[in-house]
Amino acid sequence: MKYYAGIDLGGTFIKCGIVSQDGALIIKDKIPTGSERPYGAIAKDMANLALSLADKAGVKLTAAGIGSPGTVDSANGVIVYSNNIKWENVPLGKAVSEILNLPVFITNDANAAALGESYAGAGKDFKNIVFMTLGTGVGGGIVLDGKLYEGGRSAGAEIGHMLVRKNGEKCTCGRRGCLEAYASASALIKQTRTAMAKNNNSVMWSICGGVAENADGKTAFDGMRANDAAAKKVVNNYIGYLAEGITDVCNIFRPDAVILGGGICAEGETLLKPLKRKVARSVFGGLKYAPVKILTATLGNDAGVYGSARFAMNKQKV
Amino acid sequence: MKYYAGIDLGGTFIKCGIVSQDGALIIKDKIPTGSERPYGAIAKDMANLALSLADKAGVKLTAAGIGSPGTVDSANGVIVYSNNIKWENVPLGKAVSEILNLPVFITNDANAAALGESYAGAGKDFKNIVFMTLGTGVGGGIVLDGKLYEGGRSAGAEIGHMLVRKNGEKCTCGRRGCLEAYASASALIKQTRTAMAKNNNSVMWSICGGVAENADGKTAFDGMRANDAAAKKVVNNYIGYLAEGITDVCNIFRPDAVILGGGICAEGETLLKPLKRKVARSVFGGLKYAPVKILTATLGNDAGVYGSARFAMNKQKV
Numbered sequence: 001m002k003y004y005a006g007i008d009l010g011g012t013f014i015k016c017g018i019v020s021q022d023g024a025l026i027i028k029d030k031i032p033t034g035s036e037r038p039y040g041a042i043a044k045d046m047a048n049l050a051l052s053l054a055d056k057a058g059v060k061l062t063a064a065g066i067g068s069p070g071t072v073d074s075a076n077g078v079i080v081y082s083n084n085i086k087w088e089n090v091p092l093g094k095a096v097s098e099i100l101n102l103p104v105f106i107t108n109d110a111n112a113a114a115l116g117e118s119y120a121g122a123g124k125d126f127k128n129i130v131f132m133t134l135g136t137g138v139g140g141g142i143v144l145d146g147k148l149y150e151g152g153r154s155a156g157a158e159i160g161h162m163l164v165r166k167n168g169e170k171c172t173c174g175r176r177g178c179l180e181a182y183a184s185a186s187a188l189i190k191q192t193r194t195a196m197a198k199n200n201n202s203v204m205w206s207i208c209g210g211v212a213e214n215a216d217g218k219t220a221f222d223g224m225r226a227n228d229a230a231a232k233k234v235v236n237n238y239i240g241y242l243a244e245g246i247t248d249v250c251n252i253f254r255p256d257a258v259i260l261g262g263g264i265c266a267e268g269e270t271l272l273k274p275l276k277r278k279v280a281r282s283v284f285g286g287l288k289y290a291p292v293k294i295l296t297a298t299l300g301n302d303a304g305v306y307g308s309a310r311f312a313m314n315k316q317k318v
Numbered sequence: 319m320k321y322y323a324g325i326d327l328g329g330t331f332i333k334c335g336i337v338s339q340d341g342a343l344i345i346k347d348k349i350p351t352g353s354e355r356p357y358g359a360i361a362k363d364m365a366n367l368a369l370s371l372a373d374k375a376g377v378k379l380t381a382a383g384i385g386s387p388g389t390v391d392s393a394n395g396v397i398v399y400s401n402n403i404k405w406e407n408v409p410l411g412k413a414v415s416e417i418l419n420l421p422v423f424i425t426n427d428a429n430a431a432a433l434g435e436s437y438a439g440a441g442k443d444f445k446n447i448v449f450m451t452l453g454t455g456v457g458g459g460i461v462l463d464g465k466l467y468e469g470g471r472s473a474g475a476e477i478g479h480m481l482v483r484k485n486g487e488k489c490t491c492g493r494r495g496c497l498e499a500y501a502s503a504s505a506l507i508k509q510t511r512t513a514m515a516k517n518n519n520s521v522m523w524s525i526c527g528g529v530a531e532n533a534d535g536k537t538a539f540d541g542m543r544a545n546d547a548a549a550k551k552v553v554n555n556y557i558g559y560l561a562e563g564i565t566d567v568c569n570i571f572r573p574d575a576v577i578l579g580g581g582i583c584a585e586g587e588t589l590l591k592p593l594k595r596k597v598a599r600s601v602f603g604g605l606k607y608a609p610v611k612i613l614t615a616t617l618g619n620d621a622g623v624y625g626s627a628r629f630a631m632n633k634q635k636v
Contacts, residue, residue: 155602158570161602163566166562175565244484252469
């Protein structure tokens with residue numbers, strides 16, 4: 001049996017797990033990233049975490065995969081640019097590989113999570129899936145025929161940077177009107193606070209203890225459950241934008257499933273039911289002939305670990 | 319040497335060509351479709367045209383490919399729905415196959431054109447291309463790793479039905495704000511006529527001989543060349559919308575090239591130069607690190623014939 005380390009590099013934590021060739025996550029752990037440190041120190045911690053887990057589990061590693069924030073030059077193992085951990089042209093793959101003395105393969109974190117969900121999570125019964133994670137931004141990962149589609153120099157799958165409104169809200173990428181500016185968790189929070197500012201009597205104020213800064217991705221949903229008109233409007237608008245993004249994904253890929261990740265997914269059917277209704281109404285030719293499932297991710301924080309290990313496994317096969 | 323018939327079924331003409339396994343189009347011809355006739359009669363004409371061309375060229379056919387308008391169930395050779403030729407659930411593959419006594423494979427016409435450009439036209443040096451044809455609608459075809467990506471039940475690649483403006487112009491698909499409603503040739507003509515109606519002194523009137531119905535996809539470009547302010551605005555807006563669609567395609571796929579087809583491409587650099595500038599400005603992370611070429615199609619009316627033949631060739635290999 002072969003074993004692969006899957007390392008999910010985040011701004012706050014380095015998560016690592018050992019995954020067997022038949023797909024079992026046999027051990028995992030996490031340590032603080034200390035993202036302000038030089039990359040060499042971070043690479044050392046990543047490698048040592050993988051080695052110590054392999055040691056504890058009593059297995060020998062075949063290769064390691066890394067899911068990293070930012071734009072990743074996957075062919076050369078270089079983080080071209082990351083905004084989360086402040087990196088530019090960091091040869092992370094080489095640094096980790098030299099310590100592990102093993103092949104190391106890197107992809108973007110959203111890609112890794114997509115691959116994880118595809119092979120061990122909500123997507124495991126499907127061939128083609130598109131993964132969308134609703135967090136600070138809207139991350140994307142595309143798995144076609146069970147294989148990650150990364151695009152030229154791994155710069156594709158920027159699902160969050162599809163247009164929903166020409167000349168609309170300013171996006172962090174510099175363009176105006178991207179999906180991310182309307183359908184990320186951050187956008188929902190912004191929309192919630194804007195609605196609160198306009199509605200002094202909204203129940204959302206009491207949910208937040210009277211402090212707008214306390215509003216989070218759940219506030220508008222809670223307000224809606226308390227029958228608050230302003231909150232209902234926020235949720236309805238938010239789901240409307242998300243539905244437009246998912247409709248685009250369906251029209252372009254007609255995947256077997258769109259899988260949603262991020263904290264908002266805890267809303268479950270409260271989110272999914274109206275979302276499915278809106279998508280069914282706007283998708284090209286309807287969903288009857290070529291149905292697309294809309295599902296929430298099931299691996300939670302382990303998706304990146306599974307997916308990074310799988311990424312290494314797939315690359316080794318090639 | 320193996321030979322394949324490529325049949326491009328259009329509302330007006332049935333075009334057919336014989337393509338050798340090494341990619342040479344050795345003979346071609348076209349006949350009227352007579353699209354109002356029962357599908358059996360059309361299938362018969364399609365098959366007979368292929369057989370007579372093979373006969374003239376003195377070759378034996380291995381298989382035939384068909385590019386058809388509409389939604390195509392490629393696995394079963396069925397035209398699920400076509401608006402162009404009024405068909406629903408037509409088993410065209412079986413009908414043509416029975417006459418030819420050969421395997422027949424069908425895909426959507428835009429997919430066939432994409433595959434044609436990918437293997438014999440503007441895309442032949444690239445691995446990943448997205449083809450967009452600007453006509454009555456905005457058709458799309460996606461070729462990844464040299465292979466057509468059709469999506470579930472061949473219902474993907476509806477590039478024209480990506481959103482550019484939520485709740486915007488009504489699209490023929492029923493949704494509001496699709497790219498097709500802004501960037502098709504039909505949309506350009508509509509935009510031209512609207513501008514003319516608002517500008518009695520526009521030079522576009524004299525270009526059209528005083529008749530708004532004479533306006534076509536070239537009118538605004540001609541007006542711009544005559545230094546007409548209203549025409550310049552039409553062209554600039556149109557290119558702006560098209561650029562947003564191409565930016566989306568770049569962000570999602572980061573293909574090696576986006577290839578544009580349709581009559582408007584005759585404008586050449588007049589279209590491409592501002593288009594490239596706008597895309598470079600709005601694409602995620604810029605185009606420097608992972609460049610995408612924007613090219614015009616080179617096979618013209620033969621793209622569908624080449625691509626249909628290639629589609630059959632690829633399917634036979636599987």
